[in-house]
Amino acid sequence: MSVADNLRQVLADIPHGVRLVAVSKFHPEEAILEAYGAGQRIFGESKVQEMSRKHEALPKDIEWHFIGHLQTNKVKYIAPYVALIHGIDSFRLLAEVDKQGAKAGRTIDVLLQIHIAREETKFGFSPDECRGMLAEGAWKGLTHIRIRGLMGMASNTDDAAQVQREFESLHALFEELRGTFFAGDSAFGELSMGMSHDYPLAVRAGSTLVRVGTKIFGERDYSGTETKQLTIEN
Numbered sequence: 001m002s003v004a005d006n007l008r009q010v011l012a013d014i015p016h017g018v019r020l021v022a023v024s025k026f027h028p029e030e031a032i033l034e035a036y037g038a039g040q041r042i043f044g045e046s047k048v049q050e051m052s053r054k055h056e057a058l059p060k061d062i063e064w065h066f067i068g069h070l071q072t073n074k075v076k077y078i079a080p081y082v083a084l085i086h087g088i089d090s091f092r093l094l095a096e097v098d099k100q101g102a103k104a105g106r107t108i109d110v111l112l113q114i115h116i117a118r119e120e121t122k123f124g125f126s127p128d129e130c131r132g133m134l135a136e137g138a139w140k141g142l143t144h145i146r147i148r149g150l151m152g153m154a155s156n157t158d159d160a161a162q163v164q165r166e167f168e169s170l171h172a173l174f175e176e177l178r179g180t181f182f183a184g185d186s187a188f189g190e191l192s193m194g195m196s197h198d199y200p201l202a203v204r205a206g207s208t209l210v211r212v213g214t215k216i217f218g219e220r221d222y223s224g225t226e227t228k229q230l231t232i233e234n
């Protein structure tokens with residue numbers, strides 16, 4: 001199966017109104033162009049340097065979504081062009097995106113990442129930390145970010161009931177915040193959840209954005225990552 005065939009299969013699976021983020025991290029530009037040729041315009045990346053390199057090289061009507069863990073000192077590199085940052089997990093990061101948005105002369109769309117999985121390694125606000133941050137109110141003074149909704153990752157498990165519960169809990173929090181802190185704010189309407197192995201469950205639980213990589217592009221090749229890491233850090 002080609003990238004274009006895989007893409008069409010995923011698109012056929014997801015209902016109208018749910019958008020697909022094709023997660024192209026670790027895949028070459030040719031693979032992205034193949035999906036682009038089949039009509040895909042939203043791509044997701046998790047490393048700042050890799051996304052910026054691809055943004056430079058590829059067609060300008062691509063929407064680049066940053067889906068990884070974002071370090072505050074790297075926000076400036078993506079602020080001029082990023083379409084949506086999925087992983088805001090602290091007020092400090094939100095404030096930095098605002099600052100860099102102002103410098104770049106734009107308002108940057110973001111999602112708040114919520115920790116819903118059992119694993120301790122995943123980033124994100126707990127639901128209470130998120131409510132607390134919103135209640136504190138300082139975010140309302142940030143004029144160069146726009147909070148568009150929430151993002152989360154379910155536990156990496158074969159227990160479908162568990163994954164479903166986690167997606168449903170994220171959906172419930174999304175509805176709660178939409179009815180309280182974001183009442184009357186039509187921009188708050190995105191729920192980013194679902195990956196290759198669990199997007200059908202996520203869609204059933206109310207996802208509006210699914211982030212699918214492996215099912216479209218195949219397995220990622222992480223060899224050589226360590227040397228790449230060194231170049232990024234230095």
Ligand SMILES: *Cc1c(COP(=O)(O)O)cnc(C)c1O
Nearest residue numbers: 023046067195196211212213214
């Ligand atoms: C890599 C990644 C994905 C895509 O995962 P696949 O299993 O390849 O579909 C989705 N979301 C996030 C946050 C990721 O880091």
